[in-house]
Amino acid sequence: MGTIQTSMLNRQEMTRALAEFRLPSTAIGLGYVISDIAIYLGALALVLFVDYLFIQVIASIVAGTKMAILGGVAHDAAHGNTTASPGLNKAIAIICFAPGLFNYILWLQDHHVMHHPHTNSDHPDTYTPFSKVEYDALPLWRRLAERFFRTPFGLGFYYLFVRWPYAKIVPHAFMPRAIHRDAWRHFAWLMVYLLGFITLLALAPLYSPTSSLTAILLGFLLPLYVFNTMFCFTLYLQHTNLEIPWFKGDVSRIPGLAQEDLTPHVIFPAWYRALSHSSFEHMVHHINPRIPFYRAWQAQKKLDEILGERAVISHFSPAWFLKTMRTCRLYDFENHRWLDWDGSPLTDCVLKPHLREAFAAQAEKSAA
Numbered sequence: 001m002g003t004i005q006t007s008m009l010n011r012q013e014m015t016r017a018l019a020e021f022r023l024p025s026t027a028i029g030l031g032y033v034i035s036d037i038a039i040y041l042g043a044l045a046l047v048l049f050v051d052y053l054f055i056q057v058i059a060s061i062v063a064g065t066k067m068a069i070l071g072g073v074a075h076d077a078a079h080g081n082t083t084a085s086p087g088l089n090k091a092i093a094i095i096c097f098a099p100g101l102f103n104y105i106l107w108l109q110d111h112h113v114m115h116h117p118h119t120n121s122d123h124p125d126t127y128t129p130f131s132k133v134e135y136d137a138l139p140l141w142r143r144l145a146e147r148f149f150r151t152p153f154g155l156g157f158y159y160l161f162v163r164w165p166y167a168k169i170v171p172h173a174f175m176p177r178a179i180h181r182d183a184w185r186h187f188a189w190l191m192v193y194l195l196g197f198i199t200l201l202a203l204a205p206l207y208s209p210t211s212s213l214t215a216i217l218l219g220f221l222l223p224l225y226v227f228n229t230m231f232c233f234t235l236y237l238q239h240t241n242l243e244i245p246w247f248k249g250d251v252s253r254i255p256g257l258a259q260e261d262l263t264p265h266v267i268f269p270a271w272y273r274a275l276s277h278s279s280f281e282h283m284v285h286h287i288n289p290r291i292p293f294y295r296a297w298q299a300q301k302k303l304d305e306i307l308g309e310r311a312v313i314s315h316f317s318p319a320w321f322l323k324t325m326r327t328c329r330l331y332d333f334e335n336h337r338w339l340d341w342d343g344s345p346l347t348d349c350v351l352k353p354h355l356r357e358a359f360a361a362q363a364e365k366s367a368a
Contacts, residue, residue: 017303046059101190131331131332
């Protein structure tokens, strides 16, 4: 399986244009990490020490939201761009992944080794779509589950029951043997963390007015669901779009295909962009993963200018999101269009003009 090119544009031009955004700041990076962890811990404190259910539920949702944001911080730290220190970046990634029970070693394998070089291709990834033939071959329960997963309420369940056990917690036989030892060590660390955390919550009546059941439900289970929902929401929108194609086979053989063709820039209101640490300025991240999230907005604006009409830019709204989920169900990998569950087309070909021309030229060459 080949790798996708970073960009079809002039590499020197792209490197020069984005170089100013690559420099990490340890002070800025640590500031974000400390404030995010503080808010997460503060939300847990409200769950435990405020004897008022409404406030406890709100605090639980805030805790889950911050777990998702910490997961995003860990993602950047794992890329080595949150601070100027490689050792500190690794520590930040391991710590910030812990609340969501993500195995740092498996993240590196699934995200760095597989996802980035093989975006939207044969690598099983978040919401990799089934073809109609693949979908029809699934057992009934899995077809029904797929329909549920591709709804807003299904996001968290999809990540918790499909993606997390497959790629984020324990090493499997299909993963490289070379990473198994370290992956099991990190799994052991996560289990120690989980046991200690659940024990702390179970003992809540000894040091707070909150019962053990409430502490576990609102301190762990609800935040975990919120985390999986928000984290999956982010990953879904980073690569699933009415204008973004998916592929089968060796992506390096696809003419004209580059990273900017596989990742949209989804524009949110400024308040959510700040809350999410610019997680949806994702196109520039795929072109240069060394750009830290606190410089991603400015870098993405520059990239949008460079790419012009080639950039896939979507403006988020609830109606747009629901339309995307209603439309992006099954995928026709031959004609590059989204299909309904019965196989009827829901879109025209999603390939941008330069890719259509490249495919047509390749077909003519093959026929000659």
